[in-house]
Amino acid sequence: MTQVQESPISPDVISKLGLTPGEYDRIKGVLKREPNINELGVFSVMYSEHCSYKNSRNVLKLFPKHGQRVLIGAGEENAGVIDIGDGWCVSFKIESHNHPSAIEPFQGAATGVGGILRDIFTMGARPVLVMNSLRFGSLDKPQNRHLMKGVVAGISHYGNCIGVPTIGGEVYFDECYEGNPLVNALALGIMRTKDIARGKATGVGNPVFYLGAATGRDGIGGASFASKEISEDSYKDRPAVQVGDPFMEKLLLEAVLELLQTDAVVGIQDMGAAGLTCSTCETASRGNSGIEIDVALVPQRETGMTPYEILLSESQERMLVIVKKGKEHVAKDIFEKWDLHAAEIGFVTDTGQMVVKENGKVVVDAPAKQLAEDAPLYIREEKRPAYLDALKPIRVSDLPPTGDLNAALLKILDSPTVASKEWIYHQYDHMVGTATVQLPGSDASVIRIKGTEKRIAMSVDCNATYCYLDPYEGGKIAVAESARNIVCSGATPLSVTDNLNFGNPMKPEVFWTFRKSIEGIRDACLKFDTPVSGGNVSFYNESPKGAIDPTPTIGIMGLLEGRDPVPSAFQKEGDVIILLGTTREELGGTEFLKVIHKLKDGIPPRLDLDEAAAFNKTLLEATAAGLVRSAHDLSEGGFAAALAECAMSDDRFRFGAAVTVKADGLSNEALFFGESQSRAILSCDPAKLAALEAVIKKHGLPHQVIGKVGGDKVKINDKIDVPVQVLRETWGNAIRRRMSA
């Protein structure tokens, strides 16, 4: 970066900053003159995909964003806000830190958590949970184990120290993430609706405070780095990865929430991507005002930093706070209480300009609104990938014989994608806050809001193999599966946050899959009445071998009032077991096909939206009436894997189950391991069976009463017969065993 800022502006410099000649002309048009190097740097980060969504905005318009409960919608502020009734609301969002984590897994993942937490507490909400969605290449390779170890340690380090419970998430393994792991972090906070804070700069003359850690040279151009492909040379970008200090963030969090309880604050924004640049022009733009700062007043941890470096640094744990004139002492007292460094670096103006000075000399003078909101907007070329034309439904008769079904089940449970993730979540403090009423390991994790009857259920999900084989169905299924997890816990899904991880958008095939995935997400969100309230787009997820599978990760927040959450695992001997939903001959894209036959092929399961909606209604009514003791949705590994999980996934007890399930012309493979959608395994008190069956019939989904909870084996149709102890050891140790290799 130092080379760039010292050189005169040349086509080479423009291109190094990730700008096209057309974008350079646009900048000249906005400024009505040639930019200086500082201005060029400022525009380059604000025009990056990470900040501007210039390649995706046109497609993101498809999302349903409004609803009765949406108080702040996607893109309006740092994070969306959803009304949960009685004067309470939640703010939540997911964000990627893929590229930094590929280069420096520990710090990359840690600062991903730090960044998303700041987005939440700048809204005035106290963060109460963190989740994550992770993707790695095969754990059989040491480099992938190294990445996972670092990423998990980074998340654990940051989340545990700041004291926000990491209550779960999802982890998938596939070769397509080799060299380009995905690290998506989600945070959710709660607040009283009257306490919502805004990221705007208003009131001419109001002072602008810089709060938190001093600015260093770390993370310079991070937003631009995130907006290009990872290559053999990416290790040279290591300085673009920031270093996190969760202790500093804990102090910031407490000080900011205390400060927002006073009447001293006009607006607040964290310095995340594009640091000081983004926070100053965005707050001014939202406030329809101008802003003027002097970089010489910015606390610096290194000597000799240039305005360019200070403006583009992505040093962590920093906030911009616009304080009411005359209330500075209120803010300063709180900063002092928490031993935080704060500096008054400028003030709000009415010029509409973002003016940056260095010791009084103007180094940037650009219109704030155009900088923040008028980045170029592209409509990218789309092309359906040719490989899709060759896909056909998978027929068992075309596959080599599966052999022993017991061995196949154990092999699937040993697959890290299906296996227990306890090696990971035992490293996360998932109980701090004494609010986690459903621990990681169930379909959805649930936290309570103390002093109320409200509980928040959270789930993140995406099966990227389905998206690779059919991006539209895959997008729909990502929403449907996440919603299934929520309703299985008894909660009503309210809103979606999405993390759209894709390859290079300049590749027409990538862009086609992007649009199709979004169309799928849109249709499912409309059907379930779950508007998208925020999220993040991460393009350029490519390693030297090519693009990742399309991975539109969906996080859904649900609300549960006045009842305990329903767990996934069986709870009582003698309970009746029910299989809900229709099983079809659907083996395309399944874990069975990947693990047993080494194939990533076929037509993935179809999702019928009416069926999915009926599923959700069935679960909501049955759980609300207290008819269900456990509910576990069927996903990777199909019915047999899900039944095994029901038997063994609760640490407190283990139950066997003996079941008979009707085949109706299906192959054993499809019956046991197929991944047909909108299905679940329920267990209930025998005395409540009739009432439960009545609810199921009312909503129209088929079901079978298949057996009872009990014994110490899992038995299915005289074909599968394995001791629970063996299942548990295989499933429980699959990741630990590989990580200690």
Next chain:
Amino acid sequence: MSKKIKFGVVAFPGSNCDEDCVYVLRDVIGCEVKKIWHKEPSVGDVDAVCLPGGFSYGDYLRTGAIARFSPVMKDVVRFANAGKPVIGICNGFQILLESGLLPGAMLRNRSLLFECRTVSLKVENTATVFTKKYSQGQVIRVPIAHGEGNYFAEPDTIKRLEDNRQVLVRYVDEKGAATDAANPNGSLKNIAGICNEKRNVFGLMPHPERASEKALGGTDGQNMFLSIVESLS
């Protein structure tokens, strides 16, 4: 109980279980609670002091090593030396070790990983203000959440702790046996918590405040707080 017992919960910068302790003491077992900011010179008029878990000062330098220099700690030492009950949980235990109120030190977990899960503990001595409501040898389920809970001390210190019955809780399996497999962090003698000779200062790595409500999966930890209340009433 004629008068409500008053607990002081000390908050250091980086404490993150302070509010959890306040919640259990105030809302679950109905005591009066005073939150004490670490810069205060005195703990004030409280009957017992709780040093909560967290990452005081980010655990920089060494866990608990900086917190012991916080202004309020001088008064916590005075309070303890006066024979009043002090309980330190997790990071609070580490601070008690650093401040010399309890012997020994913490090493990193032998797995070198942070461990958060529910473990079984055996109550080894019920003749203290912290454990009197348990039965001798009772096995309880309480969560742990730490990266440095591997208790270490010189052999003669360990011998003294054992001889004086200062080990109050030990990591055990479901049957109550202190096996190596039941030891989550490598602590010598499976030690999970110890008290001082006068039995009025207690430090433990597990989190009783996380096992004090049915909604959280168990209430086995509640009796540690109730024992203090009963002793003071």
